[in-house]
Amino acid sequence: METGLDYLTGGYGEDWMQKNLNGVNFDIGHETQPKLLGIGLMYPNPLANLSANNITIGSTVYLHAGFENSGWESPDFRVDTMIIHELGHVVDDRSSILGMGDLIGGGDGDQLMAFVGGKSTSVLRFLPNTLSIPPENAFISSKGWGYGNSAPAEYFAQTFSGTIYNPYDPHLPIAASAWMSAFLNRTR
Numbered sequence: 381m382e383t384g385l386d387y388l389t390g391g392y393g394e395d396w397m398q399k400n401l402n403g404v405n406f407d408i409g410h411e412t413q414p415k416l417l418g419i420g421l422m423y424p425n426p427l428a429n430l431s432a433n434n435i436t437i438g439s440t441v442y443l444h445a446g447f448e449n450s451g452w453e454s455p456d457f458r459v460d461t462m463i464i465h466e467l468g469h470v471v472d473d474r475s476s477i478l479g480m481g482d483l484i485g486g487g488d489g490d491q492l493m494a495f496v497g498g499k500s501t502s503v504l505r506f507l508p509n510t511l512s513i514p515p516e517n518a519f520i521s522s523k524g525w526g527y528g529n530s531a532p533a534e535y536f537a538q539t540f541s542g543t544i545y546n547p548y549d550p551h552l553p554i555a556a557s558a559w560m561s562a563f564l565n566r567t568r
């Protein structure tokens with residue numbers, strides 16, 4: 381991740397991470413209950429059992445036990461790009477006033493949406509199949525990249541991960557890569 385950020389920021393990769401990702405927590409195996417507005421998202425809440433998923437709430441990335449052996453819908457199905465994807469949600473969250481950019485918008489994810497002509501078909505930003513996007517700015521759906529087309533929050537996180545991983549990867553929409561490259565450079 382640092383190498384990718386170094387490339388995009390002219391050698392400021394470590395500074396970028398210290399500035400933008402300070403204080404991020406990782407919870408592996410769901411040792412603590414992720415909460416949103418005080419409401420637990422996992423057991424004992426059977427309606428929203430996310431224990432087989434990874435989820436990012438604010439500055440905490442929850443990775444489920446055995447996450448490293450799962451085939452994630454991340455760029456090239458890689459574990460590192462999956463983790464960088466989750467950190468993209470942190471960036472989106474922190475950029476919105478309520479700290480919930482990847483849930484209700486208002487953050488950098490909305491700026492990217494405006495740039496690529498994407499629209500959310502829901503007031504929520506993470507529900508599957510809620511992204512309307514011009515075909516030329518959609519991810520090419522193979523090797524895990526297509527998950528970025530599923531929702532606005534996923535588009536931002538997948539663009540964040542994919543651009544850091546390889547800004548020239550043909551699965552990554554050129555406009556999204558260009559926006560993210562400029563964004564990472566100006567937030568270094």
Ligand SMILES: [Zn+2]
Binds near residue numbers: 465
């Ligand atoms: Zn995601």
